[in-house]
Amino acid sequence: MTPLMHVVRAEAFKVAKKKRIYVLAALYWVVLPVLALIIGRLLHTNLADSFANEVGSIDQILQALFSPFGLATISLMAPSFVSPSLYMVAVVLLAALLIGDERSQNMWKTVLVVQPNRVAVMAGKIVVAMGALLFLMVGAFLSSLVFGTLGTSFLPTTFQGDWANLAWLYLVQWLFLLAPVVLAFLLVFLVKSGVLGVVMVLFLPGLIEGIYTVLNSLLQLQPLNRINAIFQALRIQQAWQDAPRYFFTANLYAPARSPGADLVAEIASEAGANGAEFQGLEGLLGLGLGIPHSAAVIAGYALVFGALLFWAFLRRDID
Amino acid sequence: MIAISAKNLSKRYGSVAAVDAVSFEIGSGEIVGFLGPNGAGKTTTLRMLAGLVRPSSGECSVLGKDVPGPTLREVGTMIEEPSFYPYLSGRDNLRHAARLHGDVDGRRIDEALEFVSMQDAASKKVKAYSQGMRQRLALARALLWEPKVLLLDEPTNGLDPTGIAEVRESLRAVSDTGVTVLVSSHILAEIEKLVDRILAIEKGALRFDGTLQALLNQMGGAAVLYTVRSSDQGRLLAGLSELGYEPQPRGEDGADVRVPVAETDELIGRLTALGVKVTAATPHGDDLEAAYLRLVGGSGRPS
Numbered sequence: 001m002t003p004l005m006h007v008v009r010a011e012a013f014k015v016a017k018k019k020r021i022y023v024l025a026a027l028y029w030v031v032l033p034v035l036a037l038i039i040g041r042l043l044h045t046n047l048a049d050s051f052a053n054e055v056g057s058i059d060q061i062l063q064a065l066f067s068p069f070g071l072a073t074i075s076l077m078a079p080s081f082v083s084p085s086l087y088m089v090a091v092v093l094l095a096a097l098l099i100g101d102e103r104s105q106n107m108w109k110t111v112l113v114v115q116p117n118r119v120a121v122m123a124g125k126i127v128v129a130m131g132a133l134l135f136l137m138v139g140a141f142l143s144s145l146v147f148g149t150l151g152t153s154f155l156p157t158t159f160q161g162d163w164a165n166l167a168w169l170y171l172v173q174w175l176f177l178l179a180p181v182v183l184a185f186l187l188v189f190l191v192k193s194g195v196l197g198v199v200m201v202l203f204l205p206g207l208i209e210g211i212y213t214v215l216n217s218l219l220q221l222q223p224l225n226r227i228n229a230i231f232q233a234l235r236i237q238q239a240w241q242d243a244p245r246y247f248f249t250a251n252l253y254a255p256a257r258s259p260g261a262d263l264v265a266e267i268a269s270e271a272g273a274n275g276a277e278f279q280g281l282e283g284l285l286g287l288g289l290g291i292p293h294s295a296a297v298i299a300g301y302a303l304v305f306g307a308l309l310f311w312a313f314l315r316r317d318i319d
Numbered sequence: 320m321i322a323i324s325a326k327n328l329s330k331r332y333g334s335v336a337a338v339d340a341v342s343f344e345i346g347s348g349e350i351v352g353f354l355g356p357n358g359a360g361k362t363t364t365l366r367m368l369a370g371l372v373r374p375s376s377g378e379c380s381v382l383g384k385d386v387p388g389p390t391l392r393e394v395g396t397m398i399e400e401p402s403f404y405p406y407l408s409g410r411d412n413l414r415h416a417a418r419l420h421g422d423v424d425g426r427r428i429d430e431a432l433e434f435v436s437m438q439d440a441a442s443k444k445v446k447a448y449s450q451g452m453r454q455r456l457a458l459a460r461a462l463l464w465e466p467k468v469l470l471l472d473e474p475t476n477g478l479d480p481t482g483i484a485e486v487r488e489s490l491r492a493v494s495d496t497g498v499t500v501l502v503s504s505h506i507l508a509e510i511e512k513l514v515d516r517i518l519a520i521e522k523g524a525l526r527f528d529g530t531l532q533a534l535l536n537q538m539g540g541a542a543v544l545y546t547v548r549s550s551d552q553g554r555l556l557a558g559l560s561e562l563g564y565e566p567q568p569r570g571e572d573g574a575d576v577r578v579p580v581a582e583t584d585e586l587i588g589r590l591t592a593l594g595v596k597v598t599a600a601t602p603h604g605d606d607l608e609a610a611y612l613r614l615v616g617g618s619g620r621p622s
Contacts, residue, residue: 006421014415017407106402110460113369113398114419116391318371 007124040066068148069161095184254294352514395461
């Protein structure tokens with residue numbers, strides 16, 4: 001077996017022994033679909049026989065959101081809409097366990113003598129983190145099926161849905177999580193305080209993007225102020241305006257939020273509205289960014305964060 | 320065969336030299352004490368040998384290969400405080416290390432636990448362990464993959480006298496199997512019964528490399544404190560004075576006397592020649608420690 005596999009076996013053993021992983025899994029696998037089913041049941045009980053359902057629109061909503069397919073879609077989408085997202089919470093927990101604990105428990109000195117291949121050590125930890133995230137997401141998908149099936153017994157729902165596309169979105173979203181994993185590993189490794197590292201992972205990307213938004217608002221308030229003039233002189237006005245398309249968080253959840261974007265487009269179409277009337281939802285649904293664009297951006301982030309992580313890890317003395 | 324080698328090994332932090340051009344070689348199967356006051360550079364040297372810290376200059380090798388490198392997998396270490404994952408049991412901590420290493424048979428975990436007498440506590444979480452138990456578990460982990468070299472940094476730290484004796488016996492048993500041991504301490508008395516040879520370091524520089532006897536000889540004039548006993552205390556005191564010593568009565572049948580190292584072999588013979596019937600002559604280690612402290616600058620603390 002290779003050093004990488006040795007690290008993967010050891011770290012997976014450690015993760016499997018940590019209770020917080022199971023708490024997170026329970027939250028993700030059970031609480032979310034059960035809450036959704038309760039809401040679905042309330043809707044069905046109160047509105048199914050009302051005028052609101054004369055054209056079957058309530059039944060359509062129940063099918064869209066609370067069928068096995070709907071619950072599986074919610075399990076993909078909902079974690080990306082809470083703040084901080086459930087995906088980031090899981091990533092941070094894993095970074096704290098796999099990287100933060102090595103420092104706080106003073107374990108690097110042991111780990112790196114037992115397995116001196118530092119590339120294998122860090123790569124193995126990344127593999128285990130991605131494996132744990134896959135475990136959580138596959139579990140969420142399967143639990144949605146189980147609870148959705150249960151829901152068919154008291155809701156007018158079926159198994160209908162584009163399952164292949166949904167499974168593809170799960171897979172792509174999981175792959176996208178590589179970027180925050182390496183970012184979290186990098187920050188938690190570099191920052192001596194584990195708590196500060198965790199806080200930075202959760203809030204730093206949003207903070208940077210928030211600063212951009214504030215600056216952008218100021219620029220728009222006074223079109224010809226000094227900063228704006230500099231931008232125009234440097235001909236980077238367009239790049240500045242395009243910057244949000246390359247933001248980390250805007251692109252990170254593109255796969256998870258794409259079913260929501262499709263849903264909004266469908267509602268817009270049925271309502272006879274044009275897309276402009278739904279621009280308020282763009283921020284929520286990823287600025288209309290396509291998955292190929294987001295994949296390229298996230299791959300870029302992953303490469304940069306990964307290169308910095310391995311560079312720092314291979315060079316640093318272990319105190 | 321040379322098991323551990325350091326050539327002009329240095330580590331600088333800014334303008335401060337934590338280790339300054341240290342060179343030594345340790346043969347396979349040797350058990351060597353690495354002595355020096357706190358802050359002398361022992362731990363930094365051990366960290367460089369374990370591949371955790373990059374030397375600023377010089378080089379080091381273990382089992383003939385440069386460090387860091389794959390030969391570290393044949394090294395067992397205990398560096399500074401023993402550290403573990405507190406939420407895992409003692410046995411699970413060893414399982415984790417065994418998986419990380421990759422070449423450890425499952426039964427070795429039980430053997431290592433048995434070697435340090437930790438079988439009964441192995442299923443308890445490490446956060447419930449005492450310092451002594453953590454120290455013993457760290458030794459078990461260092462021995463898990465039957466290393467050819469052991470690098471131990473103050474392995475008796477925090478142990479009571481019984482624990483110190485147990486660790487000493489364990490290390491002696493390990494070294495008897497041909498394992499090379501480099502064990503650091505800031506207290507000579509803790510390891511003088513264990514080691515064959517001493518490396519003494521102070522302010523980052525190697526001050527001495529040799530046997531304990533050579534250490535005493537090098538200090539010149541160093542003396543060993545003896546308690547000598549005889550059925551005739553008066554004759555004993557007179558005889559010792561006649562030989563030029565300054566004896567102090569001890570109890571009803573003995574005397575304490577400081578004897579220069581070079582004269583210790585002849586002490587009993589010379590007393591017997593003077594008609595003194597010696598029933599016992601017991602050396603104390605105190606002056607060995609004093610010699611060491613003189614070597615490292617009086618107080619034994621970095622100045």
